[in-house]
Amino acid sequence: MDSQVEEIKNKLNVVDIVxxxxxxxxxxxxxxxxxxxxxxxxxxxxxxxSRQMWHCFGCGSGFSIFDFIMKIEGxxxxxxxxxxxxxxxxxxxxxxxxxxxxxxxxxxxxxxxxTFFEKQLESQTGKEVQDYLSKRGILPDSIKKWRIxxxxxQWSSLTDFLISKGYKREEIVKAGLAVEKEGGNDSYDRFxxxxxxxxxxxxxxVVGFGGRVFSAKGGSVTGGKQFDQNIAKYINTPQTLIYDKxxxxxxxxxxxxxIRKQNQCIVTEGYTDVIMCHQVGFENVVASSGTAxxxxxxxxxxxxxxxxxxxxxxxFAGDSATKRGISLAQEQGFNIKIIGSYGNNKEKSDxxxxxxxxxxxxxxxxxxxKSIMDxxxxxxFSNFNKETADGKKxxxxxxxxxxxxxxxxxxxxxxxxxLSGEINVKEEIISFELNKIPASQSKSLTQVQExxxxxxxxxxxxxxxxxxxxxxxxxxxxxxxxxxxxxxIEEDQQDIFSSNVQIFxxxxxxxxxxxxLVNEKKFEEDFKSIISTHLSGLDLDSEFKNFLLAxxxxxxxxxxxxxxxxxxxxxxxLKNIELKKQLxxxxxxxxKAEEENDNQKVDNLIDEFNKLTKKL
Numbered sequence: 212m213d214s215q216v217e218e219i220k221n222k223l224n225v226v227d228i229v230x231x232x233x234x235x236x237x238x239x240x241x242x243x244x245x246x247x248x249x250x251x252x253x254x255x256x257x258x259x260x261s262r263q264m265w266h267c268f269g270c271g272s273g274f275s276i277f278d279f280i281m282k283i284e285g286x287x288x289x290x291x292x293x294x295x296x297x298x299x300x301x302x303x304x305x306x307x308x309x310x311x312x313x314x315x316x317x318x319x320x321x322x323x324x325x326t327f328f329e330k331q332l333e334s335q336t337g338k339e340v341q342d343y344l345s346k347r348g349i350l351p352d353s354i355k356k357w358r359i360x361x362x363x364x365q366w367s368s369l370t371d372f373l374i375s376k377g378y379k380r381e382e383i384v385k386a387g388l389a390v391e392k393e394g395g396n397d398s399y400d401r402f403x404x405x406x407x408x409x410x411x412x413x414x415x416x417v418v419g420f421g422g423r424v425f426s427a428k429g430g431s432v433t434g435g436k437q438f439d440q441n442i443a444k445y446i447n448t449p450q451t452l453i454y455d456k457x458x459x460x461x462x463x464x465x466x467x468x469x470i471r472k473q474n475q476c477i478v479t480e481g482y483t484d485v486i487m488c489h490q491v492g493f494e495n496v497v498a499s500s501g502t503a504x505x506x507x508x509x510x511x512x513x514x515x516x517x518x519x520x521x522x523x524x525x526x527f528a529g530d531s532a533t534k535r536g537i538s539l540a541q542e543q544g545f546n547i548k549i550i551g552s553y554g555n556n557k558e559k560s561d562x563x564x565x566x567x568x569x570x571x572x573x574x575x576x577x578x579x580x581k582s583i584m585d586x587x588x589x590x591x592f593s594n595f596n597k598e599t600a601d602g603k604k605x606x607x608x609x610x611x612x613x614x615x616x617x618x619x620x621x622x623x624x625x626x627x628x629x630l631s632g633e634i635n636v637k638e639e640i641i642s643f644e645l646n647k648i649p650a651s652q653s654k655s656l657t658q659v660q661e662x663x664x665x666x667x668x669x670x671x672x673x674x675x676x677x678x679x680x681x682x683x684x685x686x687x688x689x690x691x692x693x694x695x696x697x698x699x700i701e702e703d704q705q706d707i708f709s710s711n712v713q714i715f716x717x718x719x720x721x722x723x724x725x726x727x728l729v730n731e732k733k734f735e736e737d738f739k740s741i742i743s744t745h746l747s748g749l750d751l752d753s754e755f756k757n758f759l760l761a762x763x764x765x766x767x768x769x770x771x772x773x774x775x776x777x778x779x780x781x782x783x784x785l786k787n788i789e790l791k792k793q794l795x796x797x798x799x800x801x802x803k804a805e806e807e808n809d810n811q812k813v814d815n816l817i818d819e820f821n822k823l824t825k826k827l
Contacts, residue, residue, distance in 0.1 A: 215303060216292070220276065222299040225263045228276045232283055232471075241805070247283060247514075248272050255802045257802075268798050284413050285511060294414055317453045320378055320386040320411075321417040327372050328360025328407040328420075333742070337361045340406055341426060347483060348567040353490050356465075357408070357482075359607045362422060364404030387419060387448035401446070410447075410454065410483040410500070413511075418459065419448030421482055421500060447500065458507035459487055461498040469494035470515040477520045477550075477577065478504065478701045483563040484522070487724055493577070498561075504536030509543050520580050522550040522562050537583065540618070549586035550576050584626060587613055592633065603634045607644060607778075613646050679788050683712050689778050694723050696778050707785040758798070794823055 228329045229235065235242040235258060244255035246267040255269035266273030270281060280291040296303050314745045331337045332354070340361045344354060353359075362369065370389050374380065380398055383389045389398040412418045424444050449456050460478075462485040465469075470476045472789055477496040479485060488496035499508060512519070519540060540547055559627030581589070591609050596602035611632060617623040627645065632639045690696050705713050797820045804812040 215296070215301060216277070219292070219295050219299045220263065222301065222361075223262065223276060223295060225265060225276050225279075226258055226260050228263055228295070228298070229258050230278055232279075232468075239805075246270060246272070248727060266798060267803060268795070271795055271798075283514070285514060286412075286414060289437065290412075290414050290416075295725060304600070308764075314452055316378070316382055316606075317386045317451060318416055318418070320373060320388065321419070321453070322421070323373060323376060323378075324369060324386070324388055324554045325358055325417045327369055328362055328402075328409075329358055329364055331361040332359075334361070334363070336363070336425075343425070347487075347563065348482065348490075349486055350490060353486050357486055358417075360407040360409070361425070361667065362402040362405050362407050366399045366403065369400045369402070370398060378754075385451060386452045401448075405446070407630050410459060410461055412459065413464050413467065415464045417455075419451070419454035421445060421447045421461075423482075455507070456500060456502055457505040458511065459500075460508055460511065461500045463497045463511070465489060466495055466497050467515055470497075470512075474516045475518040475520060476512055476516050477522060479522045479562050481561060481563065484561055486572070487563040487566045491566055491573070493573075504540060506539055506543075508536075509540055509545065513543060513545070517544060518546045518548075519671070520548045520550060520577060538616075541583070547583040548580035549583060550580045584613075588629065589631070597634050603636065606630075606634060607641070611641075611645050612648055615645055679709070679785060682784055682788075683708060686778060686781050687712065687715065689781075690719060694719055696775065697723055697779055699775065702781065704782060704786075707782070707789055790823055791826070794820060797823070 226235065229244075230242070233244045233247050233256070235244045236254075240261060242258040242260070243254045244256045244258070245251060245254045246269055249270040249274065251269050254410075256265070256267045258265045264274055265276075272278075276295060276315070277288060277291050280286070280294055281288060284291070284294065286294070293303065332341055341351075341354065344359065345351075349359070367389075370380065370383055373383050373388070379704060382390070384391050384398055385784055388401055389403050391398045397600055402420060402422040404425055406420040406425050408423070409417045410419040410421060416700065422445065424442055450456070453454045461482055466476070466485075466489075473495045475495055477488070477493065479488065479498045480500070481498055482500070485496050485498045488494075497512075523538070531815060537547060562573060565576070587610065591606050595605045607630070610626075614630070617626065627638055627641050630636075631641050697716060700716060700720075705716070708716065797816055801813055801816045801820070804816060
């Protein structure tokens with residue numbers, strides 16, 4: 212494996228690899244660009260062709276072409292290796308079948324299944340499928356590009372094919388392509404008599420499938436006959452080791468570069484919507500494949516753009532899953548627009564149908580997409596009569612909690628004024644009703660904590676000070692949940708904490724050591740008093756004391772996980788932050804030394820840099 216990694220490195224140039232994703236400008240012997248991993252106006256991202264490395268002096272990311280691909284594509288090392296091997300023209304050595312990972316087996320099974328489904332388009336029924344797709348406006352080139360296929364209306368044709376290729380029945384079931392019968396001794400194909408849409412990961416590897424019913428006992432869809440109503444129109448691969456619908460967006464493998472280039476992502480609901488949009492030049496379109504947007508989807512999309520345009524069939528009058536997905540997007544800082552209608556067409560239609568009818572209609576609709584708040588207002592007012600008391604009450608019940616979530620008071624005031632004018636009620640009355648809404652109705656304590664956890668898990672490029680503050684917050688929360696955890700923090704680890712936290716830990720440790728643990732209830736009461744009385748006389752600023760009060764409340768209902776393991780991980784992360792600060796200082800010194808052409812100093816600093824990185 213190491214020899215293949217070196218072979219790939221020798222055949223590829225870091226400037227070419229990085230430059231295929233972001234614009235680079237030559238500056239001296241190096242190249243500079245805007246970092247794709249954090250927001251910045253002044254470019255601090257550098258690529259060094261002489262050292263075959265990249266580094267951002269703004270967020271601290273860097274190192275080899277493998278690190279870059281892993282980070283920008285959101286993949287593991289093996290996937291990055293596969294991507295770069297293909298670019299380098301290096302054929303990776305096949306592993307011993309007995310040693311192959313379960314994940315690799317599933318990739319191979321899905322790829323073979325995709326090829327099998329594609330081949331079925333050559334059959335008589337397959338030609339009918341092609342005719343049907345043609346009537347839907349999907350061109351032959353798109354059928355090939357998106358690898359659309361057909362599954363025969365037979366119980367085990369795919370399973371028999373895969374078994375003939377050496378795969379086991381249980382592996383086919385694990386790939387989601389077969390369903391195990393009761394008793395576990397046999398299985399049948401999951402997809403039968405359906406048009407097949409392969410689902411790809413970011414590296415264009417097949418990981419799952421969506422199947423649209425085509426033929427059934429009632430007849431063929433293309434023939435216009437009624438098919439069996441008990442058969443679902445669409446079925447999808449279930450959760451597998453390589454397929455998680457909450458973290459996969461259909462078409463993102465094809466759309467990611469266009470999304471980054473246009474700084475906008477259009478999200479639709481269906482496979483054909485994406486295909487038709489790409490076909491007419493809208494290559495920044497993906498689909499959520501019938502599920503609401505999840506935090507996983509949004510975390511992935513945020514790597515490419517913070518601007519979302521949603522083309523969903525939405526009803527904001529109810530508390531829908533779509534509405535919750537949009538709330539998640541708003542919490543994560545996305546700018547959201549909604550495609551509300553297509554020209555003068557008031558009937559609900561899919562983007563694919565609109566494009567088939569008139570591509571210009573779709574283009575106009577995208578350009579006229581409304582802000583999320585405008586769409587909320589339009590949607591709600593179309594569902595209720597604003598002239599009646601009941602209508603005004605329902606409109607306010609839906610819109611006021613949404614307005615309350617707006618953090619900017621000027622913007623909030625704008626929407627209060629708009630609501631006031633629309634329902635002919637004084638602003639003072641609306642503001643009075645707005646203030647009656649509990650904060651928990653617009654943003655719960657759990658939602659706030661989920662946001663913190665999400666940032667820690669998915670945003671490694673937070674500033675070091677911000678990340679340190681979040682980690683310290685979690686450590687304090689864990690200790691407030693169980694004060695005995697304070698004993699896990701060694702004396703020589705105190706200096707990795709900020710001064711306020713050091714005082715807190717020292718005082719908690721005193722209380723724990725001096726307490727008689729025989730009376731556990733008494734100890735719990737004593738410990739709670741540390742927040743209200745014991746710390747009041749200490750040298751802590753008021754903001755930190757309020758912060759402790761809030762954490763004390765939250766500790767009563769949260770942190771149910773393995774607290775000891777979590778605390779140890781947090782301490783390790785704080786140590787890494789201190790190391791990274793040192794690395795950043797050295798990085799800045801390297802940059803200055805390069806500007807001064809002091810090669811000896813550069814070499815010495817790089818040696819020091821490399822020694823420190825081994826401690827991470």
